[in-house]
Amino acid sequence: xxxxxxxxxxxxxxxxxxxxxxxxxxxxxxxxxxxxxxxxxxxxxxxxxxxxxxxxxxxxxxxxxxxxxxxxxxxxxxxxxxxxxxxxxxxxxxxxxxxxxxxxxx
Numbered sequence: 001x002x003x004x005x006x007x008x009x010x011x012x013x014x015x016x017x018x019x020x021x022x023x024x025x026x027x028x029x030x031x032x033x034x035x036x037x038x039x040x041x042x043x044x045x046x047x048x049x050x051x052x053x054x055x056x057x058x059x060x061x062x063x064x065x066x067x068x069x070x071x072x073x074x075x076x077x078x079x080x081x082x083x084x085x086x087x088x089x090x091x092x093x094x095x096x097x098x099x100x101x102x103x104x105x106x
Contacts, residue, residue, distance in 0.1 A: 025061050032056045032064035035072070043073045 007015070036044070036052050044052060052071050056063040 028064035029056055029060065032067045036067070039072065045071050045073060 033053065033056055036049050036056070039049070041047055041049050046052065052067050055071075056067055059066070
């Protein structure tokens with residue numbers, strides 16, 4: 001029984017296809033893990049980020065897809081500053097640095 005496997009016996013098209021699938025799998029897992037890390041626990045469906053880390057790592061290809069499909073709670077427009085209104089540059093500057101009236105009192 002031969003235990004060594006020679007990659008040169010596999011057709012190049014198969015190797016390229018398997019490599020592409022592997023790269024997509026790694027990219028999905030990394031993107032999902034970064035998103036879990038950056039997202040507050042309140043915006044994750046289970047409320048426990050470690051559950052999703054385990055799902056992403058253990059179920060290699062399906063885990064990240066499940067996380068992106070059902071694991072994240074949608075962001076509400078109320079939670080986003082400035083959502084639903086058009087902000088001018090002056091409004092943004094006032095929000096960051098205070099209005100001109102506040103600056104005059106300094």
